[in-house]
Amino acid sequence: MQAAKKVDDFFHCKTCVVVCGASRGLGECISLTFARKFPAGSALILLGRDVKALEDVKSKISAECPHQLFVIQKFDQGNIRQENFENLFEGIFQVHKISLSSFEQAVIVHSAGTLGDITKYAKEMTDAETVKRSFDVNVTGAILLNSTFLKAFNDILKRVIINLSSLAAVQPFKSWSLYCSGKSARDMFFQTLALEEPSLRVLNYAPGPCDTDMQKDCREKSRAPDTKKMFIDAFNSGSILSCQTSIDKLCQILMTNFKSGAHIDFYD
Numbered sequence: 240m241q242a243a244k245k246v247d248d249f250f251h252c253k254t255c256v257v258v259c260g261a262s263r264g265l266g267e268c269i270s271l272t273f274a275r276k277f278p279a280g281s282a283l284i285l286l287g288r289d290v291k292a293l294e295d296v297k298s299k300i301s302a303e304c305p306h307q308l309f310v311i312q313k314f315d316q317g318n319i320r321q322e323n324f325e326n327l328f329e330g331i332f333q334v335h336k337i338s339l340s341s342f343e344q345a346v347i348v349h350s351a352g353t354l355g356d357i358t359k360y361a362k363e364m365t366d367a368e369t370v371k372r373s374f375d376v377n378v379t380g381a382i383l384l385n386s387t388f389l390k391a392f393n394d395i396l397k398r399v400i401i402n403l404s405s406l407a408a409v410q411p412f413k414s415w416s417l418y419c420s421g422k423s424a425r426d427m428f429f430q431t432l433a434l435e436e437p438s439l440r441v442l443n444y445a446p447g448p449c450d451t452d453m454q455k456d457c458r459e460k461s462r463a464p465d466t467k468k469m470f471i472d473a474f475n476s477g478s479i480l481s482c483q484t485s486i487d488k489l490c491q492i493l494m495t496n497f498k499s500g501a502h503i504d505f506y507d
């Protein structure tokens with residue numbers, strides 16, 4: 240990471256935060272951490288497919304942070320229909336009587352993601368539906384959600400976009416062709432956005448290997464023996480990070496003047 244001076248107003252602004260993929264793993268941890276750190280009167284809009292899990296996250300966080308507003312919304316980022324994205328936030332503002340004029344900052348966290356089929360090598364990617372599904376969730380859905388966020392929060396001067404990226408965006412892993420190529424495409428989309436829109440702060444954050452359902456799948460489902468072994472060895476040697484350790488690092492980065500569009504890894 241390049242030398243970065245501290246700009247510490249990120250957590251001082253009354254903020255409306257959207258977290259897609261808030262029901263578990265890193266997205267859940269980000270939701271809790273941000274709810275603790277942002278000033279009272281901030282709002283968190285938690286998106287995911289599993290409403291029961293979102294409700295559990297909401298009750299856990301709201302018990303600790305009763306001064307914030309929490310909204311949960313069932314949302315499938317892989318269901319690519321125009322009407323699922325268009326006016327998503329306007330609908331939420333209306334139902335929950337959210338007035339944007341009360342916020343100084345809007346933040347979206349793109350945590351939703353899937354490994355896709357990691358049981359096959361690249362040359363075996365013959366099933367159109369499997370390939371399409373992976374890109375729908377990891378790429379197309381993230382792009383459309385981001386655009387609808389920018390449109391809905393257009394009147395808020397400070398807008399910050401956090402893409403949960405991966406080492407896999409910049410380095411190939413055997414039997415991970417769909418995941419690596421999707422993560423790479425997503426990073427480049429957000430780099431391009433950052434270049435086009437200097438008023439936005441855009442961060443591609445690679446969180447390192449974190450203890451989540453996805454990490455368990457890396458150990459258990461990777462087809463390539465060397466990929467699988469790498470994750471099993473990391474687990475056995477205790478080098479998998481807790482979500483909180485990685486998200487604390489993310490919070491530190493957000494308080495610096497990182498270059499918008501940068502890909503920053505936990506280990507940088």
Ligand SMILES: NC(=O)c1ccc[n+]([C@@H]2O[C@H](COP(=O)([O-])OP(=O)(O)OC[C@H]3O[C@@H](n4cnc5c(N)ncnc54)[C@H](OP(=O)(O)O)[C@@H]3O)[C@@H](O)[C@H]2O)c1
Binds near residue numbers: 264292317350352406
């Ligand atoms: N864990 C790691 O070691 C690691 C390392 C590098 C990068 N990352 C990245 O960090 C992000 C979070 O990973 P994680 O480990 O926390 O994953 P996880 O434990 O598998 O959780 C994935 C989250 O994404 C949501 N999600 C999945 N498909 C979705 C869909 N179609 N629509 C809406 N939400 C969807 C899930 O919610 P529902 O099931 O409720 O929809 C869940 O909240 C991912 O983008 C991943 O690529 C993780």
